[in-house]
Amino acid sequence: MPVTNYGVLAARAVESQRQAASVPTPHYQIHARDDGGTDYRIAVNVRSQDSPPNLLYVAIDDFHHPLTQLLPPAGSGWHLEPSQPGTASLDFIRGNLFDPATMRVLPPDVPGLDNDLEDLLDHYVQRAITDQTIALYAFGQRWPTDAADTVFGFQPGNGVHDIHMNQGNDAAHAGDDGVWQDGGLLLHVAAENRWVAIFLAFQSQAWHTDDTTGHALAPARPTGPRQEPVRIAAALVNPLDSATETVTLVNTSATPVNLQGWRLSDQKNLLPLPDTELQPGDSTTVPAANGFRLGEDGGVISLLDPAGLKVHGVAYTRQQASAPGQTLTF
Numbered sequence: 409m410p411v412t413n414y415g416v417l418a419a420r421a422v423e424s425q426r427q428a429a430s431v432p433t434p435h436y437q438i439h440a441r442d443d444g445g446t447d448y449r450i451a452v453n454v455r456s457q458d459s460p461p462n463l464l465y466v467a468i469d470d471f472h473h474p475l476t477q478l479l480p481p482a483g484s485g486w487h488l489e490p491s492q493p494g495t496a497s498l499d500f501i502r503g504n505l506f507d508p509a510t511m512r513v514l515p516p517d518v519p520g521l522d523n524d525l526e527d528l529l530d531h532y533v534q535r536a537i538t539d540q541t542i543a544l545y546a547f548g549q550r551w552p553t554d555a556a557d558t559v560f561g562f563q564p565g566n567g568v569h570d571i572h573m574n575q576g577n578d579a580a581h582a583g584d585d586g587v588w589q590d591g592g593l594l595l596h597v598a599a600e601n602r603w604v605a606i607f608l609a610f611q612s613q614a615w616h617t618d619d620t621t622g623h624a625l626a627p628a629r630p631t632g633p634r635q636e637p638v639r640i641a642a643a644l645v646n647p648l649d650s651a652t653e654t655v656t657l658v659n660t661s662a663t664p665v666n667l668q669g670w671r672l673s674d675q676k677n678l679l680p681l682p683d684t685e686l687q688p689g690d691s692t693t694v695p696a697a698n699g700f701r702l703g704e705d706g707g708v709i710s711l712l713d714p715a716g717l718k719v720h721g722v723a724y725t726r727q728q729a730s731a732p733g734q735t736l737t738f
Contacts, residue, residue, distance in 0.1 A: 410574075410586025410622065415488040416496050417448055417546040417568050418480045421536040425559055426526045428454055428517030435569075436529045439560045440544055443483035449557050449567035450546045452593070454516035454525045456610045458578065463525060464511040464609045467532075471594070471605035473505060473723045474706030482543035482596065486550055486568075491588040493675045493708075498547050498590040500573050501617060502675070504708045504721035505592075506607060508615050509634045532595060532604060541598045546571060548591035573607075575622035576614035585622035616717045625717070637661040638670075639720045640711055640738055641691060645702035648733040653696040655709060656735075659686040667692075669714030674700050674707060704729045 419440035428434040438450040455461050478496040480487045489497045498505065514525040521527065536542040546568045553565035570584075571591040577584055593606040614624035642656040655672055659665050665686045672679040672694065679700035686692055696702065702709065706729065710721040722738040729736070 410491070411549045411570055411584060411589045413488065413550045414491060414497070414548070414589045415486060415550060416480065417450070417486050417544075417550070418442065418482055418484045419448060419544055419546070420483055420540050421533050421542070421544050422447075423537060423560065424530065424533050426517065426530070428524075428526055433457060434516055436526050436533075437559045438533055438544075438546075439562075440546070442485035444485060446485055447557070447560070447562040447566060448486070448546075449559055449565070450544075450548075450571065450593075451567060451569040452529060452571045453569075453608065454529075456612070458580075458610060458612045460513075460611045462513045462515050462611070463572070464611055465514055465525060465528065466506050466511045466605075466607050467528060468506060468605040469602075471603040472725050472728065473503075473603075473605075474708070474725050475503070475505070476594070476596075476603050477706055477726060479545060479594070482598075491586060493588065495588070497588040498592050499575075499588045500590045500607065500609065501575070501615060501718060502587065502619075502708075502710070502721075503590075504710060504723040505605070511607075511609065513611065529593075529606070532593075532606065536595055539599075543596040543598065545594040545596075546591075547593075548572075548574075571608065573609035573613050576617045576624045576628070577610075578612045578624075578628075582623055585617070585624075587617070587619060587622045589622075619716075635660055636720045638665055638667075638686065638711060640709055640722045642735050642737045643702060643709060643722070643724070644733075644735045645707065645724060645729045646704045646732050646734065651733075653702045654693050655696070655702075656691055656693045657681075657686070657711065658691040659688055662688050664688065670719075671712045672700060673710040673712055674702065675710075677701070678712075702729075 556563040557565040677699035
């Protein structure tokens, strides 16, 4: 069954512990505490039981996404979230949180400085421990227990795990699949009004999944940079006067692409693209219609191929959309 008790923890980092060298299934452990004094342990996977074992990661030092407008107050504790769009729930595929092609592989723990996944996590968490104005948000599955915590000793035990992608799993773990239930870490650096985001995935997970079950629709793709044939290049989301919202697409491939059957999605409505052939390097601007809309409060735009698989996606915030008549570029 999909992840149960899914939600987001809003707390402050207190201490951390590295485990990569000491246990068979290592986690980077974070002791967090909310503003009401409740303690939590955030268990972040740093190595997979499956092959290949090293995780994919992306760390975004200046994260802009409408998700940040939906988060609960800093330090406010645990919040259950419905696994659906328009909430603070995460979906690596449908939420357009980042470009999967930017993910890289890191080993869990190797000798040296700043060269493994625990070093990367420690870089951000240690600053949050030192500066208690930094808000920590952990997305995943909550577990409670009456016993003392096995790592940090506080009682009763309490925490969050599955801080990683939770869909597109291989057959052995397909029972954990679901949509809008992915894990992750966000930090708000209040002094700089800046968000940091860290997202993790297993190399065995697929990046095309069923919209209902989250089960893999295609094998896991190779890691590393990949250029999509057609990309969303720009959008006019806050037009002047009565002008129409538009989305601009560009063919980045070396061959023509027929757009028949392709669609744009705003997470609620689908906009069929015109039946035209887009030549290499050419662009086309598509006006909003058919209920498809962008809006000024932030949003997500996805490009789907004729099979309904996401080819490219972008997101923008309320602040980015605040200037009337300005075209956003992605």
